[in-house]
Amino acid sequence: MAKIPSSNSPHMNNPNGDPQSTEKLKQAAGYIIGAILVALIGYFGWSYLQNSGMKADTVAADKYAAIETANDELLGQSEGKAEARKKLNADIDALVAEHGNTVYAWQALMIKSRNAVDANDMKTAAEALKKALDIDLKDAGLHSITQLRYATVLLASGDLDAALTQASIDVxxxxxxxQQELLGDIYLAKKDNEKAVRAYENAWSLVSKRHEERPFLRLKLENLGISPKPIEPEEQIVDAAAMQQAQVAELGDMDPELEAAIAEMEEAAQ
Structure with a gap:
């Protein structure tokens, strides 16, 4: 992950921004959003399997398990990655060809796209995500993850108009x-700072309501001369009465020998 510059940098509150900082921000923006989306893929994929009620396709499941294993091995390799990635992609393509309308195909394509991004092969990543987007899993969460991930890759590849089209679809x-943060990244890449600020502020407002701190989003706003309001941590409501009752209950259930020992300690202290 890219190192986040300190908010105390002399350029952070400059409305014009430091050119080098702005360029680095543009380059890193898509990867940050991508990381957020990738983190959601496993969760939503698992939730889909648990809640869809569909009958498991054991053949597809076994093939996907083999792909996951091969991918783990690929990530741990220091040499021969190109050949291993080629073999893995062939296995993924075979799974998609045979079981193209399953969540296993979707997950495999997400692996393929992620590896392609890591290899800076945006064309392969975009093609994989487009296929994943065509899979109708009847799950709005999975579809939105794919859509925003696709827009992120299009942004990274420089196809700004296509990225804007994908990112603008309702989620x-x-x-x-x-979505709003990604739109801000796209507008920033298009040098439309006014719209970028508006989108980033929309995103900040939304995460503020969830008490969700996003340091890199804050940095993006500061780099455009905006100082966002601090996000207050979510209040922890403590029911004092309930806590006291629980303590009383615990004492009521205390072992008699332990109670006697405590009493002796209190007397000794006096």
Whole structure:
């Protein structure tokens, strides 16, 4: 992950921004959003399997398990990655060809796209995500993850108009903050700072309501001369009465020998 510059940098509150900082920000922006989306892939994929009620395709499941294992091995390799990635991609393509309408195909394509991004092969990443986007899993969460990830890759590849089109499609409320931040990244790349600020502020407002701190989003705003309001931590409501009752209950259930020992210690202290 890119190192986040300190908010105390002399350029952070400069409305014009430091050119080098702005350029680095543009380059890193897509990867930050991508990381957020990748983190959601496993969770939503698992939730889909648990809640869809579909009958498991054991053949597809076994093939996907083999792909996961091969991918783990690939990530641990220091040499021969190109050949290993080629073999893994062939296995993924075979799974998609045979079981293209399953969540296993979707997950495999997400692996393929992530590896392609790591290899700076945006064309392969975009093609994999486009295929994943065409899979109808009847799950708005999975579809939105794919859509925003696709837009992120299009942004990284320099296809700004296509990225804007994808990122502008409606998403469920849970994804609106990430969508607005991504739109800000796209507008920033298009040198439309006014719209970028508006989108970033929308994203900040949404995460503020969730008490969710996003340091890199704050940095993006500061680099454009905006000082966002601090996000207050979510209040922890403590029911003092309930806590006292629980303590009383615990004391009521205390072992008689332990109670006697405590009493002796209190007398000794006096």
């Amino acid at each position: 469920p409320v849970a994804f609106e903050a990430s």
